[in-house]
Amino acid sequence: MPTKQVRLADLQAKKRDRTPWAMLTAYDYSTARAFSQAGIEVLLVGDSAANVVYGYPSTQQVSLEEMCFLAAGVVRGAGNSFVIADLPFGTYEASDEAAVSSATEMLRRSGAHAVKIEGGQRMAPRIAALKQAGLVVCAHVGFTPQSVNTLSGFRVQGRGDSGAQALLSDVSAVVEAGADLVVLEMVPADVARQVTERFPIPTVGIGAGPHCDAQVLVWHDMVAFPQDGHRPRFAKQWAQVGADLVGAASAFKREVAEGSFPAEEHSF
Incomplete structure (x- = not known):
C-alpha cells in the first residue's frame, strides 16, 4: 500500500523520473482496499461500470447518480491511492456550466481527487472551465468509448499520418486547456511514444503500447472475470477469478445439497 497519500505532484514527479506507475479500475470498497494494499497508485472509477457492474450494453447508459455511489465506496476503500472518477455520457457535453456542475457534484459526493472526461479538441473548453473551477482533470483521447457510435465501433485511433496528426492535435489541445493527465x-505504440515524449503531462496507456508513463486496465479484464467475458487484445490475465468464483459457488451448492455444510465447526 502507498505509505502516504498519492497526489498529482507525485505522478508528475514519476514522469520526470521515468518511473512507470499503475492504474486499475475499481467500483466498490472491497476491491479498492485490495488494490490499495497491492500498491496501485491510482484507482479509476470508470464508466465501464455501466458494463461490468450494471450490465448495460454501453457506457452511454450509466448515470451520474450511479457513478457517484460507486465512487464514494471506492474512495472509502482506497487508502492512500489517488482516485479519478469518470464523468458519464451526457453530463458535461452541453456546456461549460454543465461540466463544472457535474464534476463538482461528483467530487463533493464521492471525495474523489479528480474527474476524467472524454474527447480532445472538442472538449478543450470544458477542460479549461473545470481547471478554472480549481479541479484536477484527466483527459481521454484516442478511442473514446462514449463516442463508440461516432467512431463506427471499437477501432484503433491515430493510424497513418493523418490519424497520428489528429491525435497529436487532440493531445495538444487538452494540454493547452490545462489537463493534468x-x-x-x-x-499505435509509436504515436503514444511521441505523445509521452513531447508533452509534459503524464500519459496513461490502455492498448497504447509500453512507452506511456502509466498503464491502466479494467480489473475484470486483468483477472478474467467473468470467465466467459470478452477480453480485449491489449489485456493480459494475471489470474482466473471468474473460473475460481464459479468453482467456489458450485462447491458451496454441492455441499449444501449433500448436507455437509454447515458442519459442526460452522455451528454454534
Whole structure:
C-alpha cells in the first residue's frame, strides 16, 4: 500500500523520473482496499461500470447518480491511492456550466481527487472551465468509448499520418486547456511514444503500447472475470477469478445439497 497519500505532484514527479506507475479500475470498497494494499497508485472509477457492474450494453447508459455511489465506496476503500472518477455520457457535453456542475457534484459526493472526461479538441473548453473551477482533470483521447457510435465501433485511433496528426492535435489541445493527465486508448505504440515524449503531462496507456508513463486496465479484464467475458487484445490475465468464483459457488451448492455444510465447526 502507498505509505502516504498519492497526489498529482507525485505522478508528475514519476514522469520526470521515468518511473512507470499503475492504474486499475475499481467500483466498490472491497476491491479498492485490495488494490490499495497491492500498491496501485491510482484507482479509476470508470464508466465501464455501466458494463461490468450494471450490465448495460454501453457506457452511454450509466448515470451520474450511479457513478457517484460507486465512487464514494471506492474512495472509502482506497487508502492512500489517488482516485479519478469518470464523468458519464451526457453530463458535461452541453456546456461549460454543465461540466463544472457535474464534476463538482461528483467530487463533493464521492471525495474523489479528480474527474476524467472524454474527447480532445472538442472538449478543450470544458477542460479549461473545470481547471478554472480549481479541479484536477484527466483527459481521454484516442478511442473514446462514449463516442463508440461516432467512431463506427471499437477501432484503433491515430493510424497513418493523418490519424497520428489528429491525435497529436487532440493531445495538444487538452494540454493547452490545462489537463493534468491524459489517457491514450487504443493508439499505435509509436504515436503514444511521441505523445509521452513531447508533452509534459503524464500519459496513461490502455492498448497504447509500453512507452506511456502509466498503464491502466479494467480489473475484470486483468483477472478474467467473468470467465466467459470478452477480453480485449491489449489485456493480459494475471489470474482466473471468474473460473475460481464459479468453482467456489458450485462447491458451496454441492455441499449444501449433500448436507455437509454447515458442519459442526460452522455451528454454534
